[in-house]
Amino acid sequence: MNEKLIIGVDIGGTTTKLALVLERGEVMEKWEIPTNTSNSGVAIIPDIAAAIKLKIMEHSIAQEQILGIGVGAPGPVNMQTGILYTGVNIGWEKPVPLREELQHLTSLPVVIENDANVAALGEMWKGAGDxxxxxxxxxxxxxxxxxxxxxxxxxxxxxxxxxxxxxxxxxxxxxxxxxxxxxxxxxxxxxxxxxxxxxxxxxxxxxxxxxxxxxxxxxxxxxxxxxxxxxxxxxxxxxxxxxxxxxxxxxxxxxxxxxxxxxxxxxxxxxxxxxxxxxxxxxxxxxxxxxxxxxxxxxxxxxxxxxxxxxxxxxxxxxxxx
Ligand SMILES: [Zn+2]
Structure with missing residues (x-):
């Protein structure tokens, strides 16, 4: 398998959905991890990074085969800085530098966006938006x-x-x-x-x-x-x-x-x-x-x-x- 891959992440209040997505938008494999909202959600980003690393290892995927990680997060997002202003549903009451932290932990490029917007983009690209x-x-x-x-x-x-x-x-x-x-x-x-x-x-x-x-x-x-x-x-x-x-x-x-x-x-x-x-x-x-x-x-x-x-x-x- 040499095709380029993208990792899609959708952080929800109880579970975080992850998927390996082909460049043309087809889901190759998807899985879920619990969203640990305890202690103001400190474990959420490390958990996501660990889940991604594990999957990459399981499939022996080369780092350069992965174009990056896209993330939908439950709150308003600053696209320029990659900061989530608040994510009350997941325990994040203060702004969190989601992009920077996930990039640091995975050494992969990260782009973040509000979860409802991300769902809209998905439907536009591959769903009813047609x-x-x-x-x-x-x-x-x-x-x-x-x-x-x-x-x-x-x-x-x-x-x-x-x-x-x-x-x-x-x-x-x-x-x-x-x-x-x-x-x-x-x-x-x-x-x-x-x-x-x-x-x-x-x-x-x-x-x-x-x-x-x-x-x-x-x-x-x-x-x-x-x-x-x-x-x-x-x-x-x-x-x-x-x-x-x-x-x-x-x-x-x-x-x-x-x-x-x-x-x-x-x-x-x-x-x-x-x-x-x-x-x-x-x-x-x-x-x-x-x-x-x-x-x-x-x-x-x-x-x-x-x-x-x-x-x-x-x-x-x-x-x-x-
Ligand atoms: Zn209202």
């Missing part, structure tokens, strides 16, 4: 992350906070509190937790019979999957929840779309697994609220790379940003 150079990605998971790609590159803004789509205010009055300190963020209604919150509220306000009420009664909990499955079966309450969700999401995406007119808006994360039950009403709302040229030319698609988007996008950084 070669488009103007793409907005939004991930509906535990939280809501986003990445804005304009003319083939990520928009960062003045302090690395461009693309924080989850914190667009969606509910300006009486909205729920968001982890960012604000109220009514899109994340509070469009994340997996947000969808559940909409369902719980609807079940309180609306006494119609619903399979959701039965599920909640017997199991004590609901999942966003339950809600979309019930909506697909035309359960009235579930349909109301999907209606509310797609209203908030469709309005936010239409406004973003009217600002950027991307070729594609790509929706990823657990909630996107609902497929057409989400996509069909969402496209309707988008068309209703977007500027007409945008409504006609911007398409909304479901992400295709799943959990691999991060490591693939991280590899993109080495291929195009190093």
């Amino acid at each position: 070669g488009a150079r103007d793409v907005v990605c939004i991930t509906l998971g535990t939280g809501v992350g986003g990445g804005v790609i304009v003319n083939g590159d990520i928009a960062h803004g003045v302090k690395g906070a461009a693309g924080e789509i989850g914190h667009i205010t969606a509910v300006p009055q009486n909205g729920y509190y968001c982890n960012c300190g604000k109220y009514g963020c899109l994340e509070t209604v469009a994340s997996a937790t947000g969808v559940l919150r909409l369902a719980t509220d609807e079940l309180k306000e609306n006494q119609d019979p619903s399979v959701l009420r039965e599920i909640l009664h017997t199991t004590g909990r609901l999942s966003s999957k339950d809600i979309f499955e019930a909506a697909a079966q035309r359960d009235k309450i579930a349909l109301k929840v999907v209606e509310k969700l797609t209203f908030y999401l469709g309005l936010a995406l239409a406004n973003l779309g009217s600002a950027l007119n991307p070729e594609k808006i790509v929706i990823g994360g657990g909630v996107s697994q609902a497929g057409d039950t989400l996509l069909i009403p969402l496209r309707e709302k988008f068309k209703q609220y977007a500027f007409s040229t945008v409504a006609e030319s911007t398409s909304i698609e479901i992400a295709t790379l799943g959990n691999d988007a991060g490591v693939i996008g991280a590899a993109w950084l080495i291929k195009y940003k190093h």
Whole structure:
């Protein structure tokens, strides 16, 4: 094996995903290590370096065969200095010189980027973006992350906070509190937790019979999957929840779309697994609220790379940003 390789790293709150990626963006091998967030996350960078060294040894890969390490990190990033401003989810409350430390420990070139941006780059390069150079990605998971790609590159803004789509205010009055300190963020209604919150509220306000009420009664909990499955079966309450969700999401995406007119808006994360039950009403709302040229030319698609988007996008950084 003489082909050049890139190492993609995606640091998450509980696990860090790693992959050996071929230069053309194909994942050759992937593996995971736990993210050790204890002691303010001091072990995280040494753990990543050790995992990479071990893999290189296992496969007898020559150092010069590796083009570098791309890293997606959970927080705002300074691309010039390679510093992560904060990574609260992984115990990094102060700025960490991630690029410098990992470079020092591995003797390989390192490029870092925010994790949501990296996932967006992965989808642009090898996923639903399908070669488009103007793409907005939004991930509906535990939280809501986003990445804005304009003319083939990520928009960062003045302090690395461009693309924080989850914190667009969606509910300006009486909205729920968001982890960012604000109220009514899109994340509070469009994340997996947000969808559940909409369902719980609807079940309180609306006494119609619903399979959701039965599920909640017997199991004590609901999942966003339950809600979309019930909506697909035309359960009235579930349909109301999907209606509310797609209203908030469709309005936010239409406004973003009217600002950027991307070729594609790509929706990823657990909630996107609902497929057409989400996509069909969402496209309707988008068309209703977007500027007409945008409504006609911007398409909304479901992400295709799943959990691999991060490591693939991280590899993109080495291929195009190093
Ligand atoms: Zn927020």
